[in-house]
Amino acid sequence: MRRILTGTAADPSVVMLTTFDLDQYVYAALAAGASGFLLKDVSPEHMVAAVRLVRTGDALLAPAITRRLVERFARRDSTPAIPRDLSALTARELEVLRLLAEGLNNAELADRLTVSEATVKTHVAHILAKLGLRDRVQAVVLAYQTGLVNPTTPE
Structure with a gap:
């Protein structure tokens, strides 16, 4: 993916689609510039909607990933902002x-x-x-x- 995203204004939007529901892959994909991260069990309708959404400049994560991400940051109460x-x-x-x-x-x-x-x-x-x-x-x-x-x- 890093080869696809070069940091120029003409970079395409990337939605990662994977079978691996692991946080390190999510973080690596987002750090590399992905605009979305979905699991392969997503329905075809949701995949099409995700591609359209990312094409408009929005970003998205699979619901399970979003929930874990929010829970992880919610537990960081002692971490300074x-x-x-x-x-x-x-x-x-x-x-x-x-x-x-x-x-x-x-x-x-x-x-x-x-x-x-x-x-x-x-x-x-x-x-x-x-x-x-x-x-x-x-x-x-x-x-x-x-x-x-x-x-x-x-x-």
């Missing part, structure tokens, strides 16, 4: 970041904030740029790492 300055974000951008961490997509964000999807995309782009992040997955991880949001126990 990473040195990212969230004060660079406006109040609205912080609100968008919180909602991103809840897993809302652009349409759901637009509905919740009573704005257009184009406005949501602009907010997300500003968040990523201001915080030096590659994609929404990194933004969600950062939201948990910094304590902006905390995991809740499902009811």
Whole structure:
């Protein structure tokens, strides 16, 4: 994958598809620039939806992986927040970041904030740029790492 992603603006979006449900593969793929990580048991419909989603600039992880990732960072209460300055974000951008961490997509964000999807995309782009992040997955991880949001126990 590193050969595919060279760090240029013309890089393709990559969705990793694997049978290995191991965290080290997820982290390596994300570190190398993957925009998605799915397990091979994904349905064809979900695979097509994932490719379309990543093509629009979004990112995704298989639900089981997302759950483990959130649980892992939730247990790191004693770890100091990473040195990212969230004060660079406006109040609205912080609100968008919180909602991103809840897993809302652009349409759901637009509905919740009573704005257009184009406005949501602009907010997300500003968040990523201001915080030096590659994609929404990194933004969600950062939201948990910094304590902006905390995991809740499902009811």
